[in-house]
Amino acid sequence: MTRKNMWLAGVAAPVMIAALLLFAGSTSVTAADRPSPAPAGVKIDNFSFGPQTVTVPVGATVVWTNSDDIPHTAVSTEGLFKSKVMDTDEKFSYTFTKAGTYPYYCTIHPKMTGRVVVQ
Amino acid sequence: MPDKKQDLIDQQLQDLNNDGVDRRGFLKCMAWAGTGLVWTMSGGIPVSRAFAKGYGKDAGKGADFSFVQISDSHIGFNKPANPDVTATLQTAINKINAMPHKPDFIIHTGDLSQLSKPSEFDTLDQALKGASAKQIYFVPGEHDMLSDNGEQYLERYGKGTKGSGWYSFDHKGVHFVGLVNVANLKAGGMGSLGHDQLEWFEADLKGRSASTPIVLFAHIPLWTIYPDWGWGTDDSEQALSYVKRFGSVTVLNGHIHQVMQKVEGKVSFHTAMSTAFPQPAPGKAPSAGPMKVPADQLQRVLGITDVNYLVSGRSLAVVDSPLGDSGSSASGNGGPGR
Numbered sequence: 001m002t003r004k005n006m007w008l009a010g011v012a013a014p015v016m017i018a019a020l021l022l023f024a025g026s027t028s029v030t031a032a033d034r035p036s037p038a039p040a041g042v043k044i045d046n047f048s049f050g051p052q053t054v055t056v057p058v059g060a061t062v063v064w065t066n067s068d069d070i071p072h073t074a075v076s077t078e079g080l081f082k083s084k085v086m087d088t089d090e091k092f093s094y095t096f097t098k099a100g101t102y103p104y105y106c107t108i109h110p111k112m113t114g115r116v117v118v119q
Numbered sequence: 120m121p122d123k124k125q126d127l128i129d130q131q132l133q134d135l136n137n138d139g140v141d142r143r144g145f146l147k148c149m150a151w152a153g154t155g156l157v158w159t160m161s162g163g164i165p166v167s168r169a170f171a172k173g174y175g176k177d178a179g180k181g182a183d184f185s186f187v188q189i190s191d192s193h194i195g196f197n198k199p200a201n202p203d204v205t206a207t208l209q210t211a212i213n214k215i216n217a218m219p220h221k222p223d224f225i226i227h228t229g230d231l232s233q234l235s236k237p238s239e240f241d242t243l244d245q246a247l248k249g250a251s252a253k254q255i256y257f258v259p260g261e262h263d264m265l266s267d268n269g270e271q272y273l274e275r276y277g278k279g280t281k282g283s284g285w286y287s288f289d290h291k292g293v294h295f296v297g298l299v300n301v302a303n304l305k306a307g308g309m310g311s312l313g314h315d316q317l318e319w320f321e322a323d324l325k326g327r328s329a330s331t332p333i334v335l336f337a338h339i340p341l342w343t344i345y346p347d348w349g350w351g352t353d354d355s356e357q358a359l360s361y362v363k364r365f366g367s368v369t370v371l372n373g374h375i376h377q378v379m380q381k382v383e384g385k386v387s388f389h390t391a392m393s394t395a396f397p398q399p400a401p402g403k404a405p406s407a408g409p410m411k412v413p414a415d416q417l418q419r420v421l422g423i424t425d426v427n428y429l430v431s432g433r434s435l436a437v438v439d440s441p442l443g444d445s446g447s448s449a450s451g452n453g454g455p456g457r
Binding site for chain 2: 046047048068069070071077085087088103104105107108109110111113
């Protein structure tokens with residue numbers, strides 16, 4: 001690359017891109033633009049959901065990760081969501097769009113229960 | 120049956136409870152001595168006698184019949200507790216095939232597969248083709264129900280069954296009932312038989328003579344062993360009430376991957392070892408699940424159950440044989456049998 005091009009690629013371009021992003025980010029933010037809540041995690045281990053109760057804002061996604069050496073599921077008792085069978089290290093996620101309390105359990109080992117509180 | 124014989128057997132069953140050796144000590148003794156006890160049935164009443172190493176050759180003589188229970192093969196499991204469950208299943212089958220008396224059939228009390236995958240069921244079927252007993256009866260475990268409502272399982276093993284896979288059959292005068300307590304499990308609950316199955320079960324038993332020996336087999340224990348870990352069946356009491364009038368009831372279960380036994384009146388409960396991996400004793404670990412043991416110990420905590428029906432009059436227990444040789448022991452005196 002010529003020195004001029006190098007300058008373009010190495011300095012100018014990134015600066016311009018950064019400026020563009022900054023400019024884009026500095027336009028007025030409406031409710032519709034508000035970033036979605038960070039996903040909340042539930043770790044499955046030792047035949048239990050941890051935390052057993054997870055509280056998230058409306059619009060949040062809950063990600064279940066199976067860290068146990070046995071497969072598990074996460075199934076809503078009201079039929080709202082139903083994970084496939086998660087083997088070790090597999091995940092399932094669901095985005096909650098309405099406020100409420102959502103009990104769920106593992107259909108393979110029904111003593112395992114949990115709750116998602118959306119508010 | 121002549122009353123005298125009945126009285127003798129009743130007396131010996133009674134003696135079991137009064138012999139000064141409690142069940143725990145009895146079983147500990149058995150393991151230490153490296154022998155097993157044959158659980159036999161005579162005229163409808165299970166009895167047993169101790170057997171030392173030489174017993175094998177007499178087994179089956181005058182026997183009404185025998186069968187083997189295996190359980191929890193979990194084909195597809197590959198974690199540290201046992202990276203090769205197919206190999207240990209094969210060891211179990213070899214052990215069955217090496218038995219001096221050929222069992223009439225095999226009962227598999229569930230968790231055939233780990234994830235209800237076709238390939239897992241295929242592997243199991245392939246291995247069982249090499250068993251000396253060609254007739255195999257199954258009931259599903261919760262791991263076999265992972266495809267919608269146990270479709271995969273029912274397609275292969277559900278012929279002639281009802282609902283989620285329950286059925287009954289008769290063999291040489293003994294009535295066998297395969298029950299399914301792993302379908303439609305409710306949040307926070309344990310195993311469950313459900314209304315339809317209970318209704319069917321009650322009707323199935325109607326009209327049968329009370330002297331008919333009954334054998335029930337289901338995956339999850341039909342008595343409450345440890346509710347925190349789901350080791351029990353919520354509505355088993357109702358089922359057991361239907362068999363109350365029978366003179367001899369034997370319940371064979373799996374699911375907990377260890378041997379547990381209980382005798383309550385004329386009902387004997389027994390859970391089998393797994394052919395795949397052991398689980399912790401109730402409450403002895405943060406949760407149930409695969410328990411890793413040193414590699415050289417694995418064969419001792421996996422096993423099969425030989426149920427022998429002989430004409431004899433001793434106290435009752437079950438032969439659970441570990442896959443690995445118990446080897447010689449300090450005492451070797453044939454155990455505490457009488």
